[in-house]
Amino acid sequence: MKISDTLSGKKTDFKPIGKVVTMYVCGVTPYDDSHLGHAMSAIIFDVVRRYLRFRGYQVKVVQNITDVDDKIINRANRLGVTAAEIAGKYAQSYKEEMEALNVSPVDINPKATEEIPTMLEVIKGLIAKGFAYAANGSVYYRVKNKTDYGKLSRRKFDTMMVGASVEPGEEKEDPLDFVLWKAAKPGEPSWESPWGKGRPGWHIECSAMSTKYLGEQIDIHGGGTDLVFPHHENEIAQTESYTGKVPFVKYWMHNGALQLGAEKMSKSLGNLVTIRDFLTKHTPDSFRIFVLGSYYRSPLTYTEEAVAAAQSGADRLVRVVNKEVAAGKKKALEPKPYYDRFIEAMDDDFNTPQAIAALFDLARDINRAEEEGMNAGKARETLKELGGILGLTFEGKAEATIDIEPLKKLASAINQKAKTAGVSAGAVADDIETIMASLISMRKELRKAKQFNLADEIRDGLSAIGIALEDTAQGTVWKRK
RNA sequence: GGCGACGUGGCCAAGUGGUUAAGGCGGGGGUCUGCAAAACCCCUAUUCGGCGGUCCGAAUCCGCCCGUCGCCUCCA
Structure with a gap:
C-alpha cells in the first residue's frame, strides 16, 4: 500500500520501520466542546488504523491530551475553577463524543500534566546538546542550530523572520526561537524544574510522549494541516535534535481542514458546529460518509445540503445491511470483485471515496440480486465487514421517542x-x-x-x-x- | 508579501496522459403496489475555470490569466 507524506510531498510504498506500526496522532486541548473539525481528523486517523489492522499490521497508537495551556487557564480563571477541572471535564466529553462517533480507542492517551518529568528530560537533553537555552526561568529552542528547520512547512529562514512574533521584553536570542518551558506566572499551574517553577510549552509534549511510548523514530504522525506550522515543524526540530535520529517521522499525514462557510471551522473564529449538536440531528454514519466521501488531504466544506445527502446515502446502506431477506434459492452474489475494488482503493493512500463507491455498488447489487431471487448473504456480510473498516456502524437514526x-x-x-x-x-x-x-x-x-x-x-x-x-x-x- | 493547495454534471465528489469521465444526493420517466413506501430499471457532463502550448493523443503535463481556500499567531 501507498501513503502520502507531507515532508517529501510524495506518495510512496508503506514500509514500517519495525514489526509494530507506530502512530502518533495529535489530540485536543480540552477547554471547550469539540467541533466537527476535531471529529473529522479523529475519523480519518481512525480509518487509517482500522485499515492497517485489517491489512494485518500490529498498530500502536498514541494520542496526547494537552491539559495545560493558556486557553484552559484563561477559561478556568474566568469561571473561577481550576485548570484541571476544565481540562478534565472537556477531556471526558471528548472521550464520550469519540465513542459516539465510533472512533476506536487509542492505545495510550497520555496527559501533558502527567508527563512533566519526561518533558524535563527532553529539555535538559536539548540544553546539553546546545539546542536550547534557559533565560529568566524559561527555556527556548535555538532554531538556528537546526540547519534544516522549516523542511516540513517549506519555509526559509529569512522569509520567516518577517512574520515571527517578537514580543516586548523578549528574552529570546532569536525571534524564531520557540518556548520549551514557560516560567511560572502568578495564578497559573506550575511544576518544579531545574529553571524554577513553570509549565511546558505546547510542542514539547508530543516529542516527549512519542519518544517515550513509541520510540525515537515513528512510522506515522497524523494531525490537521493547520498543525504543520509551527507545531509539527517544531516537533521535528526538538525530537531530531534530541535523539540525533533523522527522520523523526517516516510518514507525515495531514488532513485538510473542515470549512464552514468561507472559513475554516475553528474554536478561535467561533464558526463551528459542535459534535454534540451534530449528533442530535444526524447519525455517526452520516458524518463518516460525508468525511470519507472526499480525499482526506483536501479541505472539505460543511453545508447542511452535503450532510443531508450523506445522511440519505448512509440510511440506504443501513437499510441494505439490516434488511432481512429469506435466502434466495438461485446462485449467490459473489462479493469478491467489490472487496478487491475496496482494497485497491484503500491501498492507494486511503482513497476512501473510491472505497465508498465500491460499497454503494455492492449495496445496489445486493438489492438487485435479492430481487432476482439470488442469495446475497455472503455479499451482505462483506458489505458489513468493509463498512466496518471505515468505522460505519450501520445503525439507524437514534430511535425517535414515540408518544x-x-x-x-x-x-x-x-x-x-x-x-x-x-x-x-x-x-x-x-x-x-x-x-x-x-x-x-x-x-x-x-x-x-x-x-x-x-x-x-x-x-x-x-x-x-x-x-x-x-x-x-x-x-x-x-x-x- | 512568502509558502502550499484547489477550480470536474443542479449540489457534493473521485479520476491526474490513451477503451463508455467512479460514487453519493437531487431531478425526470418506468416496474412493483388498491394507492403508497421501500427496492429495482432507464435517463440526467461529447465534457473537466479561461486562453495558449507540448504530444499521435490531455480533465490529467507546461505557461499565462481569472476565481476560491489554507498556513505564515492559538488551532484537528
Whole structure:
C-alpha cells in the first residue's frame, strides 16, 4: 500500500520501520466542546488504523491530551475553577463524543500534566546538546542550530523572520526561537524544574510522549494541516535534535481542514458546529460518509445540503445491511470483485471515496440480486465487514421517542370506525408493540375488504405520529421515521 | 508579501496522459403496489475555470490569466 507524506510531498510504498506500526496522532486541548473539525481528523486517523489492522499490521497508537495551556487557564480563571477541572471535564466529553462517533480507542492517551518529568528530560537533553537555552526561568529552542528547520512547512529562514512574533521584553536570542518551558506566572499551574517553577510549552509534549511510548523514530504522525506550522515543524526540530535520529517521522499525514462557510471551522473564529449538536440531528454514519466521501488531504466544506445527502446515502446502506431477506434459492452474489475494488482503493493512500463507491455498488447489487431471487448473504456480510473498516456502524437514526398518547388516541378512533365498517376492532393496549400489531392487522382486514379509505387513514395517522408503514412481501412492517 | 493547495454534471465528489469521465444526493420517466413506501430499471457532463502550448493523443503535463481556500499567531 501507498501513503502520502507531507515532508517529501510524495506518495510512496508503506514500509514500517519495525514489526509494530507506530502512530502518533495529535489530540485536543480540552477547554471547550469539540467541533466537527476535531471529529473529522479523529475519523480519518481512525480509518487509517482500522485499515492497517485489517491489512494485518500490529498498530500502536498514541494520542496526547494537552491539559495545560493558556486557553484552559484563561477559561478556568474566568469561571473561577481550576485548570484541571476544565481540562478534565472537556477531556471526558471528548472521550464520550469519540465513542459516539465510533472512533476506536487509542492505545495510550497520555496527559501533558502527567508527563512533566519526561518533558524535563527532553529539555535538559536539548540544553546539553546546545539546542536550547534557559533565560529568566524559561527555556527556548535555538532554531538556528537546526540547519534544516522549516523542511516540513517549506519555509526559509529569512522569509520567516518577517512574520515571527517578537514580543516586548523578549528574552529570546532569536525571534524564531520557540518556548520549551514557560516560567511560572502568578495564578497559573506550575511544576518544579531545574529553571524554577513553570509549565511546558505546547510542542514539547508530543516529542516527549512519542519518544517515550513509541520510540525515537515513528512510522506515522497524523494531525490537521493547520498543525504543520509551527507545531509539527517544531516537533521535528526538538525530537531530531534530541535523539540525533533523522527522520523523526517516516510518514507525515495531514488532513485538510473542515470549512464552514468561507472559513475554516475553528474554536478561535467561533464558526463551528459542535459534535454534540451534530449528533442530535444526524447519525455517526452520516458524518463518516460525508468525511470519507472526499480525499482526506483536501479541505472539505460543511453545508447542511452535503450532510443531508450523506445522511440519505448512509440510511440506504443501513437499510441494505439490516434488511432481512429469506435466502434466495438461485446462485449467490459473489462479493469478491467489490472487496478487491475496496482494497485497491484503500491501498492507494486511503482513497476512501473510491472505497465508498465500491460499497454503494455492492449495496445496489445486493438489492438487485435479492430481487432476482439470488442469495446475497455472503455479499451482505462483506458489505458489513468493509463498512466496518471505515468505522460505519450501520445503525439507524437514534430511535425517535414515540408518544404513546396520540397513538392510543388514533387506535381508539380507528377502533370506533372499524366497528361501523364491520371489521373486528382490537383492544387499545398500553404498549406500542401491541397497538401496532392491532392496527396492522386491522388494516390488513380492511385492505382485504377493499376498504382503502380507512386503511389509508391508519397509515396516514401513523405517519403523522412519526411511524412509517411498509407493505413488503413478508407482510407489513413499521418503523420510526 | 512568502509558502502550499484547489477550480470536474443542479449540489457534493473521485479520476491526474490513451477503451463508455467512479460514487453519493437531487431531478425526470418506468416496474412493483388498491394507492403508497421501500427496492429495482432507464435517463440526467461529447465534457473537466479561461486562453495558449507540448504530444499521435490531455480533465490529467507546461505557461499565462481569472476565481476560491489554507498556513505564515492559538488551532484537528
